[in-house]
Structure formats: structure tokens, C-alpha cells
Amino acid sequence: MAPSIMKLSPRRDFLKKSIVATAAASLLPRVAGALDTASGKAAKGMRFGLVTYLWGKDMDLPTLLDVCEKSGVLGVELRTQHAHGVEPVLSKAQRAEVKKRFADSPVELVGYGSNAQFHENDPAKVKANVALTKKYIRLMHDCGGSGVKVKPNGFAKDVAREKTVEQIGLALNAVATFGAELGQQIRVEVHGRGTSELPVVHDIFEFATHPNATVCWNSNDADLQGEGLAHNFDLVKDRFGATVHVRELNLGEYPYSDLMKRFSDMNYSGWILLEARTNPADKVAALIEQRKIFEQMAG
Numbered sequence: 001m002a003p004s005i006m007k008l009s010p011r012r013d014f015l016k017k018s019i020v021a022t023a024a025a026s027l028l029p030r031v032a033g034a035l036d037t038a039s040g041k042a043a044k045g046m047r048f049g050l051v052t053y054l055w056g057k058d059m060d061l062p063t064l065l066d067v068c069e070k071s072g073v074l075g076v077e078l079r080t081q082h083a084h085g086v087e088p089v090l091s092k093a094q095r096a097e098v099k100k101r102f103a104d105s106p107v108e109l110v111g112y113g114s115n116a117q118f119h120e121n122d123p124a125k126v127k128a129n130v131a132l133t134k135k136y137i138r139l140m141h142d143c144g145g146s147g148v149k150v151k152p153n154g155f156a157k158d159v160a161r162e163k164t165v166e167q168i169g170l171a172l173n174a175v176a177t178f179g180a181e182l183g184q185q186i187r188v189e190v191h192g193r194g195t196s197e198l199p200v201v202h203d204i205f206e207f208a209t210h211p212n213a214t215v216c217w218n219s220n221d222a223d224l225q226g227e228g229l230a231h232n233f234d235l236v237k238d239r240f241g242a243t244v245h246v247r248e249l250n251l252g253e254y255p256y257s258d259l260m261k262r263f264s265d266m267n268y269s270g271w272i273l274l275e276a277r278t279n280p281a282d283k284v285a286a287l288i289e290q291r292k293i294f295e296q297m298a299g
Contacts (some may be wrong), residue, residue, distance in 0.1 A: 045210035046260075046295040049075025049110055051245060051275040055283050057082045061101060068107045071287035075271050077149065077243065080136075082091065084127055086112075086143060089133040095142035102144055110271050111147035111187065112140050116173035119164055121156035128170055132173040137184045147242060148184035149216055150175065152195035152204065165200065169207025177211035187241045190218040197222050198232035204237050214241025218275075219254055229255060233262050242270040247277055249293040260297040262276060272298075 050056060050073050056064050061084045068076055078086050086098055116133040118126055129150075136148045142202045152168050155161055155265075176186045192197050195204075201215060215236045224233050244263070249256045252276070263272075272294060280286040 006021070009169045010160045014185070017287065021120045031118040032047040036173045039114070039138055046263060046298050048269050048298075049074055049077065049108075049273045050272045050287065051113055051273045052079045052082045053113065053275055054275070055276045055286065056084070059083055060201070061085065061098065062065070065101060065107050067283055067287065069105060071284045071291060073287045073291050074106050074108045075108045075273070077113050077271075077273050078111045078145075083187065088139050099144040108271065109140075109143060109145040110178060111145045111149060113149045114127060115192050116148075116150040116175075117192075118150070118168045119156060119192065121150045121153060121159045121164075122243075126167065127150060130171055130174050131137075131185075134178050137175070137179050137182055138167070140184050141182040146183070148175075148179065149189050149243065151189040154192040161194070161200075164205050165203050168195075168293045169204045169209075172204070172208035172213040173210045176213035179217070180212040185241050186213045187216040187243050188205055188213060189293065190223075190236075196220045197225065198235045199226065202235040205236065210248050212238075214243055215239045217244045217259075219244075219246045219256070219259070221254070224255075229258060236257050237262075237266060239269065240270070244268075244270060244272050245275045247275060249266065249274075249297065251278070257297050258288055260294075264298060 030140055036124065050068060052064065056067070057079070058074070059067060059082075066083055068074060070119070080087065090098070098109075114133065116129045116136065118129055120126060124241075133148060134221045140146070140148055150172070151187055155164050172186060172188060179186045188201075188204070190198065190201050194200060196218065205213070205215065217233075217236075217240065223229055226232065246256060246259075247254070260272075272288075274290055276286075278286075
């Protein structure tokens with residue numbers, strides 16, 4: 001049964017908002033630092049994990065946990081619509097089973113990779129994506145995760161960029177407030193044509209002021225544009241959350257060694273998550289290779 005809704009007095013409304021903001025502020029360093037989950041797993045320093053896109057997309061949950069355990073990659077972000085089957089349609093009992101599987105494993109459920117987006121020029125679609133994000137937040141709360149990834153996905157046509165930037169930021173405040181109440185961090189993937197530019201992300205977070213709305217660095221080519229990696233990194237580093245996305249660390253020209261040094265220099269204690277692009281036959285061997293490269297880069 002849905003809880004009753006009553007109108008709060010201005011003073012009570014102010015107190016409620018203050019309590020939520022304080023709770024979110026206390027949540028942020030905990031989640032972005034040494035993650036302290038329901039399973040009791042915790043660690044200091046950066047850790048290497050996996051986004052199920054693409055290397056885990058065809059694995060059911062037991063297989064995924066087995067592959068991660070064998071490779072020593074002990075954190076996973078479950079992307080929606082993959083074979084693991086962790087979706088909002090799961091019953092209470094099924095969610096409890098997912099939570100137990102992770103609790104019984106050395107692998108940590110880092111969070112969820114949703115496709116929720118807030119840039120579209122249709123208020124009904126934005127509202128629907130906010131509602132969808134709340135479903136994912138409840139899902140991760142029930143399954144033992146610590147956050148949900150969302151994204152902008154470009155700029156709407158025939159709409160001033162400034163308006164879209166503000167719209168995204170305000171929508172992020174709404175889901176961040178809800179997430180804070182359930183202990184779930186909102187991780188905004190740096191994504192989309194135009195919206196993956198770090199100065200734009202910085203501007204979005206001028207409106208997304210809730211401390212539970214955080215940046216998920218996404219290792220895009222756009223990171224190197226304009227004034228370069230160092231400048232763009234500094235634009236958003238004060239809002240980093242508990243997750244970073246990288247591609248294969250030994251492919252392409254992206255300066256991953258420089259990136260890892262920047263995270264290390266700021267004592268970042270979140271997850272560096274592999275969001276792969278290739279399709280190796282032996283996923284365990286491939287993950288071991290990537291983990292070893294990460295460990296060398298991270299020192």
C-alpha cells in the first residue's frame with residue numbers, strides 16, 4: 001500500500017529537506033570512499049570492477065559471479081537488459097535472492113547501470129525517466145547495491161542548451177533526493193553528443209546541487225578536447241561519485257596512466273569499472289589481463 005501523502009507546513013518542510021540534505025552529505029564520502037555495504041565488504045584505495053556491458057552481457061548471475069571471482073575482479077555494475085536478469089520486475093523474494101548471492105560471494109554489487117536520461121524536450125518523458133530511476137533505486141536498495149547510473153544523452157533539437165542543462169540538473173536533484181533517502185548514490189555518466197563535454201557537465205552540476213548527485217567519469221575522447229585532460233578533470237573532480245568507467249586499458253590512445261595518476265593523487269577510493277568494447281573468447285583471462293594492467297597503473 002502506498003504511503004499517505006500530506007501537506008507539510010513550511011517549517012516542517014524545511015526541516016525535512018534539511019534532514020535529507022544532511023543525510024546525503026554524510027552518505028557521499030562513505031560511498032565514494034571505502035564502500036561499506038550490507039555485505040560488510042570494504043577496502044581503501046581504488047578498486048577494479050566490471051560493467052556488464054559488453055563482457056558480461058550474456059552471463060546469468062551465477063556465471064557472472066563465478067567469472068568475476070575467478071578473475072579477481074570483485075565488483076560489478078549490472079547494466080539493465082542483460083542476461084543477469086536483475087530488473088525492477090523482480091519480486092521481493094527474488095530481490096532477496098540476488099542480495100544473498102552477492103553476500104555469499106566476494107564480489108560486490110557496486111550498483112546499476114540504467115538508461116534513464118533527462119535531456120528530452122518532452123516533460124512527460126522526463127517525468128517518466130525520473131519515475132523509472134526511482135524504480136532502479138528501490139531495486140538496488142533491495143538487492144544490496146549502493147547506487148544507480150543515469151545519463152544525459154545529448155541536446156534536444158530546437159531547444160536552448162542552457163534550458164536543457166538546467167532541466168537535467170533539476171531532474172538529477174529530484175532523483176538524488178529520493179536516492180539519499182534509500183542510501184543510493186546517483187552516478188551521472190558523462191555521456192551523449194555535446195553533453196559528454198566536461199564544461200557542459202560542470203554546468204549541469206551548477207544546477208544539480210544535491211550532494212547525492214555525482215559524476216561518473218566515462219573516459220571519452222571529449223575529455224581531451226578544449227584545454228585538455230587536466231583542466232577538464234579539475235572541472236568536475238569535486239563531484240566524483242563511487243564509480244569511474246574505462247575501456248580496455250591497453251587499447252587506443254586514451255591516456256589511462258595519466259588518468260589513474262590523477263585519481264590516485266586525489267586519494268580516490270571508488271571503483272574503476274571496465275566497460276569493454278571488444279569480445280574476447282576467454283573472459284576470465286581477459287579480465288585478469290585488464291586487472292593486472294590496472295594494478296600496475298594504480299601502483
